[in-house]
Structure formats: C-alpha cells, structure tokens
Amino acid sequence: MSATIRERRNTAQKEAVCRELTAADGFISAGELHQRLRDEGSAVGLATVYRQLNALVDIGRADAIPVPGGQLFRACEQGGHHHLVCEDCGTAVDIDPPDEEWIRATAERSGVTVTRHILEVFGRCGACPAE
Amino acid sequence: MSATIRERRNTAQKEAVCRELTAADGFISAGELHQRLRDEGSAVGLATVYRQLNALVDIGRADAIPVPGGQLFRACEQGGHHHLVCEDCGTAVDIDPPDEEWIRATAERSGVTVTRHILEVFGRCGACPAE
C-alpha cells in the first residue's frame, strides 16, 4: 500500500466543475452545480460532478458541509469558513473571522489539534419575506 | 391555519426514545439510538425512532445536525451548536459558546436575523494516531 498519487488528467468536465464551483459565490449543492453546468452547455454527468467534487474535497481544494438532505460544496479558501447564510434565498455572505484564537485554545484544552473549522450562521436576510 | 397543538399521548416508545436521547451524552444517530433501544429490550421500530426524533426537533426539545451520510440528534440545549469533532474517530465534544454576541451583531449589520448557527471545529483528538 504505497502512497500512490492518483493520476490526474485534464478533462473539460473536470475544469467545468471546478470553474462552476468557484463561480458559485458560496455553497452549492451537487445537483444545483450539475444543473448550472447543463444550462451553461456543458453536458456533464451527475455522477462525474459528484466524483469531481469529492476529489476536490479529498485534495483539500474544496469543502463540503452537510445539510439536511445532502451536502453543499464550496471552493476551498484558506483558514476557516465563515458565512452568513439566508435560510430563505440561500444567499451567503462572508463575515469576518471571530475568535480564531479562542477556538484553537479551546480545542487544545480538549487535546484536539485543530485542522479546520466552519462557522455557519443561518438566518433570514432583509430582502426575504418574513415567512 | 390555527396554531393547533398536536395531540400527545404517552407511549412507552416515546418515553424510551426521549430517555435514550437524553442518556446519550452528546450527539447520536437515529440508527445508533434505535440499536441501543433494542439492546435495552425496548422493541421500538426504526420508523418510530425517526418520527419521535423529528417530533422532538419540531417542538424544540431536540436538535439535529447534518453530517455526511445522515444526521445526528441530541437533546436540546439552549443557544447554538458548538462542537469539536475529531476527523479520525468522529468523537464530538461540546465546547463553550464563543462570541454569540459578536455573531448576532455581525449578522444584524448585514440585515440578517439570526435563527441559528453552527460552529464546527475539526481536528484530531489525542486518542487518535497521528495518521
């Protein structure tokens, strides 16, 4: 079991998924990404989208957060992930990082070495009707 | 659409699920909870476990957090969800709430009313081999 590095060929689909993920300014579901790709003209299979997305997560170029009914993906950014997500329209806004120090310190206190953290704040933005 | 309060009869299963959820000192999956119930002698159906769990979430007595491959439940606590998850063994530890004030203030500044927030900190706990 050698730490063989998987071959990585360049394909249009690979690039398409990567580009669309980056274009999506925030988290996006695999299905949604697939749909956008279609609309855009790139006929990429859903399975490929998933495979590509997972590959990106594996190599650390993307992050996945689980949500009820599936998961959302996002192009990786360094450091933690901090977003303000409107539960209604799905708009995600970046927010400034909070007490990163605090997080690390707390984790270490529990004997855990922090590798990454995600802060998701859900709410309803002003543009959306109040239910 | 009246705020009709659903009937709530007392049943052994209902109590069992509730008790087991409370007994679980942390997050637990529906399947795991179901298994424990079985081991304990309570023959509760998996569907019922789900129904009960969802009901508890609905009335705010439990919280569900989505994880890859499903969701985890936990007896409700006030405030947001904060845990420290070991990426290796999956152990989740509660951590004290950070700057809740900061979060709310930041959100409001963007015109967003916060409904809930989740802070996920990933790392590797001391009990797990360093890769």
Place this chain on the structure above:
DNA sequence: ATGCGTGCAAACGATTTGCAGAGAA
C-alpha cells in the same frame, strides 16, 4: 369506543459504484 401512535415494508432522494466506451498522455 375513538383516534393517535406504531410497526412493517415500500417509497424516496441523495450519493456511490460497475462496466464499457471516449479521450488524454
């Protein structure tokens, strides 16, 4: 007795995987 709650199994929706063909190196 009446109607909610339960159990079973089928239904569902998201994600994964097997296999044969297409394209990158």
Place this chain on the structure above:
DNA sequence: TTCTCTGCAAATCGTTTGCACGCAT
C-alpha cells in the same frame, strides 16, 4: 496504444410515508 475519466443506470443508504392494527385516553 494505454490507461484514466466519463456516462449511464443500477445499487446503496439514510430517512420518510402509506396502511392497518393496538393502545392511551
């Protein structure tokens, strides 16, 4: 040409739901 990547569709897996019966009220 060789071998990885893709597409399609079937297979999985967690979760939900329809239906008939039992039990709490």
